[in-house]
Every structure is written in structure tokens, then in C-alpha cells.
Amino acid sequence: MRLKNYWLVALLFISLSSCWDFNNRNLPPPESRTKVLGHKPVYGTEVFAKGILYSPIPLPVINGGNIYAFNNFLFQVENGYGIHVIDNTNPSNANRIGFITIKGCSQLSIKNDKLYANSYDDLVVLDFSNLNSIQIVSRLNGVFTEYRYGSPIAEPPVSGYYECPRSDSFVVKWVSDSVYQSCYKQ
Amino acid sequence: MKKLSFTLFLLSLLSVIFLSCEKNGADAASSASGTGKGGSLAKFTIVGNYIYAVSSHYLYTVDISNPANPTKVNQSALSFDMETIYPYKNRLYIGSRTGLYVYSIDTASSPRLIGEAKHGRSCDPVVANDSVSYSTLKGNSFCGPATSGLYVYDVKNTNNPVLKKTIPINEPIGLGIADSALYVCCSGDGLKVYNINDGYNPVERQTISGNYFIDVIPYDDLLICWTKDGIRLYNITNRLSPQFIKLIAN
Numbered sequence: 001m002r003l004k005n006y007w008l009v010a011l012l013f014i015s016l017s018s019c020w021d022f023n024n025r026n027l028p029p030p031e032s033r034t035k036v037l038g039h040k041p042v043y044g045t046e047v048f049a050k051g052i053l054y055s056p057i058p059l060p061v062i063n064g065g066n067i068y069a070f071n072n073f074l075f076q077v078e079n080g081y082g083i084h085v086i087d088n089t090n091p092s093n094a095n096r097i098g099f100i101t102i103k104g105c106s107q108l109s110i111k112n113d114k115l116y117a118n119s120y121d122d123l124v125v126l127d128f129s130n131l132n133s134i135q136i137v138s139r140l141n142g143v144f145t146e147y148r149y150g151s152p153i154a155e156p157p158v159s160g161y162y163e164c165p166r167s168d169s170f171v172v173k174w175v176s177d178s179v180y181q182s183c184y185k186q
Numbered sequence: 187m188k189k190l191s192f193t194l195f196l197l198s199l200l201s202v203i204f205l206s207c208e209k210n211g212a213d214a215a216s217s218a219s220g221t222g223k224g225g226s227l228a229k230f231t232i233v234g235n236y237i238y239a240v241s242s243h244y245l246y247t248v249d250i251s252n253p254a255n256p257t258k259v260n261q262s263a264l265s266f267d268m269e270t271i272y273p274y275k276n277r278l279y280i281g282s283r284t285g286l287y288v289y290s291i292d293t294a295s296s297p298r299l300i301g302e303a304k305h306g307r308s309c310d311p312v313v314a315n316d317s318v319s320y321s322t323l324k325g326n327s328f329c330g331p332a333t334s335g336l337y338v339y340d341v342k343n344t345n346n347p348v349l350k351k352t353i354p355i356n357e358p359i360g361l362g363i364a365d366s367a368l369y370v371c372c373s374g375d376g377l378k379v380y381n382i383n384d385g386y387n388p389v390e391r392q393t394i395s396g397n398y399f400i401d402v403i404p405y406d407d408l409l410i411c412w413t414k415d416g417i418r419l420y421n422i423t424n425r426l427s428p429q430f431i432k433l434i435a436n
Binding site for chain 2: 060061062064066067068069070071074076086088091092093094095096106107108109110111112113114116118123125127137138140143144145146147
């Protein structure tokens with residue numbers, strides 16, 4: 001009976017020591033682990049990340065998102081970066097005319113010349129009655145609790161490996177780089 | 187007697203003035219509602235003085251009666267994966283990965299779940315009118331095993347949506363209604379146009395193929411389509427026969 005117990009202890013020791021061996025010898029230290037081509041987050045200060053700016057220069061659509069119609073305007077979200085503005089006064093000649101930078105943006109809605117959008121988990125209200133001087137009417141912080149890490153900018157725009165972003169910082173863009181295989185987007 | 191008839195005259199004059207004011211008031215109110223229109227994949231919508239927004243597990247309500255000072259008035263935690271929100275009259279139709287959910291906003295500041303129709307796991311935007319709601323279910327590896335297609339629900343009793351019909355479609359996504367027409371985006375298979383004069387029995391009229399359609403907004407006589415390579419505009423003066431106007435290329 002007692003002998004059996006010794007055997008069990010010995011077995012346990014052997015199996016544990018094999019774990020020890022594995023952890024220390026078979027896996028290389030992190031810095032020598034192979035990197036793959038993927039995406040790396042670029043962080044910005046909160047003030048920079050939450051800055052809002054209208055530029056009357058049309059930008060190409062890279063990762064287009066939700067669309068919205070209001071009077072003679074159309075809008076399309078550029079997932080994670082802002083909103084394209086389209087002049088639709090004459091549909092046969094409709095074109096993008098500018099871009100509102102709202103980082104962390106994925107949704108918008110409009111009422112009475114006030115544009116409501118999310119910027120990360122905040123609600124921002126913009127007055128665009130005069131397109132050339134878009135005014136920030138208000139900003140309500142942290143309204144949409146799940147939008148911060150569920151924000152389209154929390155992931156790179158394309159599938160593949162990426163460096164998991166820090167949760168205490170604001171991702172303002174993604175760049176191609178060699179990264180450890182810490183996060184993966186399908 | 188003379189005095190009385192004069193009083194009556196004054197009263198009727200007043201009531202005429204009052205009625206005409208009332209009319210102006212109503213007109214002003216409808217233009218003052220002043221909201222735009224989003225696609226069926228939207229997670230944000232404005233009804234009256236409130237923004238309703240969904241994320242995977244929450245429905246948020248924000249009072250925007252004073253845009254300079256918006257106030258969050260409600261956040262309901264829900265156990266299903268919500269994907270989209272579509273307002274119709276005093277109801278919110280919420281598409282989720284597990285079913286169709288109907289909320290009453292009779293009390294605008296606190297939406298209340300009043301009806302649901304569960305289905306297998308799948309992605310699920312929804313549009314509706316008085317008697318019928320249409321959902322597309324996209325059963326794939328990401329969204330689950332439910333049968334892909336157009337799902338037609340009787341919602342005359344919003345407390346109990348009843349599945350009336352399913353029409354198999356490979357990979358449907360966004361959809362939109364304009365009077366007697368239903369537009370369904372079918373990914374790489376194009377845009378399908380259905381006649382919904384008989385709401386529970388959509389009849390396919392045509393497919394606009396050759397492009398990857400994601401979502402649509404019928405906006406008066408204009409059909410705004412989000413396609414993979416840009417925004418496509420169609421004239422839908424004839425609802426069942428969209429005429430191409432322009433591609434705003436990415």
C-alpha cells in the first residue's frame with residue numbers, strides 16, 4: 001500500500017519535471033519567437049484620438065461601412081476613421097466632397113442638421129448646417145460601453161495576425177509590421 | 187340676441203383660426219422630425235427625441251431633446267447578440283443572431299421587449315411595415331447553421347411574430363422596403379427585387395447582378411446601394427424596376 005503511494009509521488013514528480021523541461025528548454029524566449037507579417041496598433045493621446053475635423057477634400061473609401069441619407073447628402077462611415085460626405089443634390093452627378101475625421105466611428109444618425117456619431121464609446125454631436133465650419137455641439141463620454149473595444153478601429157482593417165492593442169490606450173491607426181502571433185482577425 | 191350671434195361669430199372665427207393653426211402645427215411637426223434614413227445594417231437610429239443604439243449585449247437610449255446636452259436614460263442588458271435596429275412607428279425591430287425582437291417605445295425613454303421570434307443562429311437584419319417584417323438570415327460558418335434566406339413574419343400582432351414563409355437565398359445581407367417593392371442584397375449574387383403587394387408572398391421580379399451588394403436605403407425615388415466597389419444610385423420612380431444612375435466609386 002505504502003509502496004504504491006511512493007510510486008504515485010514519483011510519477012507525479014516525473015510528469016511535473018517534464019513540464020518544467022518543456023517550459024524552460026523547448027520554447028524559445030519570446031524575443032526569438034518567429035514574427036509574421038501583420039498589423040501593429042499606433043496609439044494616440046486621448047485629445048488626439050478624439051479630435052474631430054472636417055476636410056473639404058474627398059478621400060478614397062478603404063474600408064467602407066454604414067450608409068446614411070439626409071436631404072441632399074449621403075454619408076458613408078469609413079470604419080474606425082470617420083465619415084465620407086457625398087453631395088447628392090443631383091444624383092447623376094453625386095460625388096464625395098469631404099471627410100469628417102471621427103476616430104473610432106462606426107455609426108451615425110442625423111436629425112435637424114445635427115449629426116450624431118460614435119467616437120469609440122462616446123457620443124459626439126456635430127452641427128453641419130454650414131459644412132465649411134462643422135461645429136462640435138457636445139460630446140458625451142462612455143455612453144456606448146461595448147463600442148470601445150468593439151470599435152472597428154480596435155482591430156486592423158484586414159484579416160490576419162496583429163499585435164493585441166493595450167486596453168488603456170486609444171488606437172488611432174494600424175500599420176503593417178512584423179508582429180508576434182498574439183491576436184488574429186478572421 | 188345680436189350680441190349672442192356676434193359672440194358665436196367671434197367664436198367660430200376663433201375656431202377657424204385655431205384649426206388652421208393646428209394644421210400648421212402638424213405640418214411643422216412633421217418637418218421638424220427632420221431625421222434622415224439609415225440602412226438595415228445600422229446599429230443607431232433616431233426616433234423623436236431619442237437615439238436608440240445596439241451593441242452585442244445592450245440596447246442604449248439617449249435623450250437628445252437638447253443636442254447640446256444629450257443624456258443617457260437607459261441601458262438594457264440583453265443576452266442575445268444584437269446586430270441591427272430598425273424603427274417603425276412606435277416599435278423597434280432588432281435583428282440578432284438568435285432571432286427577431288420587437289420593442290415598444292410607447293414610453294420612449296425605456297424601450298420594452300414585447301415580442302420575439304427565435305430562429306437558429308445566424309446574422310439577421312430586419313425591415314418592417316404595418317403587417318409584415320422581413321429578415322435575411324445568413325447561415326455561414328461565422329453566423330451559425332440556420333438556413334440562409336429571406337424570412338417573412340406576420341407582425342400584425344407584434345407580441346407574437348409568426349413565421350409565414352422562407353425563401354432560400356445563398357448569402358443575403360441588407361434589405362429595404364419601398365411601398366410594393368422589397369430589395370434584398372445578395373452579396374456577390376446581386377440585388378433581388380421582389381413585388382410585395384401580397385406581403386406574405388414576395389414575388390421575385392428581377393435580379394440586378396454583376397456587383398456585390400451589401401445594404402440599401404430606399405429614399406423617396408432614389409435607391410442608395412452600398413456595394414463593395416462604391417455607392418450605386420438607382421432611380422426607383424418605378425419601384426419594381428430600378429434604373430441605374432451612377433456609381434460613386436470607392
